[in-house]
Amino acid sequence: MQICRLTLLVRDYDEAIEFYTQRLGFVKQTDDNWGEGFRFVVLSAAQQPDFQLIITRATDDDLLGLVGRQAGYHQFFALRVSDCAASYAQLKANGIDFISEPREMMYGTEASFRDLYGNIIGLISPVVL
Numbered sequence: 001m002q003i004c005r006l007t008l009l010v011r012d013y014d015e016a017i018e019f020y021t022q023r024l025g026f027v028k029q030t031d032d033n034w035g036e037g038f039r040f041v042v043l044s045a046a047q048q049p050d051f052q053l054i055i056t057r058a059t060d061d062d063l064l065g066l067v068g069r070q071a072g073y074h075q076f077f078a079l080r081v082s083d084c085a086a087s088y089a090q091l092k093a094n095g096i097d098f099i100s101e102p103r104e105m106m107y108g109t110e111a112s113f114r115d116l117y118g119n120i121i122g123l124i125s126p127v128v129l
Helices: 013-023 084-093
Strands: 005-010 027-033 039-045 048-057 075-080 097-105 108-114 120-126
Touching: 005 013, 013 027, 013 039, 013 048, 027 048, 084 097, 084 108, 084 120
Parallel strands: 005 048, 075 120
Antiparallel strands: 027 039, 039 048, 097 108, 108 120
8 A cells, every 4th residue: 555645725726836836846736626616636746646645625615724733743744865965955945934954863864844834744855775
């Protein structure tokens, strides 16, 4: 088994697409209008097209309350990079709001940032064994 999809609740499709594609370099795979304000939007990391980030607009108060807090105070997901410090510098220059600088951990080098809604995303370059 492999994880292939993750759903991200958002307030607005277009602002989420802009953030993830323009600031993080994700690729928009699909953006289909299914009517009544619902769109099927699929993004992926440029180097991992088989893992899909499904963008879903929150449509009621209960779901809106979850936007930006889908993992509570923990990372919602992490992005593996070859050089955490270099990726940190590049993303910071793109206006990414980091909440921690790169630091050495037992599993590699890690930094964390918030997306446009406040979800925490990790940036990790793993230890090579």
